[in-house]
Amino acid sequence: LQSDKYIEKLKQDVEKYSFKKQFQQIPIQRENTAFTFEPNVQPEANIQRKIQTSDKQNFPLIVISSLLDNPINIGGIARTCEIFNASLLYVEDISIKKQPQFQSQAVTADQHLCIQELKAEQIEDKLNQLKQQGYQIVCLEQSQRSTYLQDAALPEKCVILMGNEVKGVPDQFLNMADIGVEIPQFGHVRSLNVHVSLSILIWKH
Known part of the structure; x- marks a missing residue:
């Protein structure tokens, strides 16, 4: 539940950027499909956000x-x-x-x-x-x-x-x-x- 809330917040933050029209839907790249949370480890450490251009060209x-x-x-x-x-x-x-x-x-x-x-x-x-x-x-x-x-x-x-x-x-x-x-x-x-x-x-x- 914590991870889902964090991902949703990331998506909301990205929507605030003025350049959002230049990009397709923002995917959230997970390093692991399953999260195993340990004491004192924040969910942010398990998530990496990437922005991909719409045409994938440089x-x-x-x-x-x-x-x-x-x-x-x-x-x-x-x-x-x-x-x-x-x-x-x-x-x-x-x-x-x-x-x-x-x-x-x-x-x-x-x-x-x-x-x-x-x-x-x-x-x-x-x-x-x-x-x-x-x-x-x-x-x-x-x-x-x-x-x-x-x-x-x-x-x-x-x-x-x-x-x-x-x-x-x-x-x-x-x-x-x-x-x-x-x-x-x-x-x-x-x-x-x-x-x-x-x-x-x-x-x-």
Whole structure:
């Protein structure tokens, strides 16, 4: 009875989301068909909710992480891209998928996500190519030209260019961007971790 009430509450919560029209009926994925409750174990621990798109196609969302070199960050980006159904992730070196640090963050995301190699010196040509295909370029960067995330109108066909962990996004790419996005911050630390920032941006998208 407790599990049934919890599932019903989940369904009611999902109905409140403004994006509900984009999705079919929300299924509740059970890890076990029968629940065995133990003392001090909450029913939430036995239920995982997944949202499935109506056509089961990837979103027209591409992420370029070729300016990054930290395998932990890139692994986190891969996990975020897979979770939010991105169509493609570019990395500077495809062999990074074999590194333990990448795998510890990505878990198994690289098995379900299209990941391709794109060298840093190839980024400009790739951006121009994607623009010709109707994509708009979004740079996630703290700059005077950036729009706060809550005010940004993100395009449906979107290429997100991630900046380097230290140097950020070079001016040559900021000048190519259709929109620069900045996440407002209120603490003393200068910036969020790069894959945390991407998660926030993609959720808004």
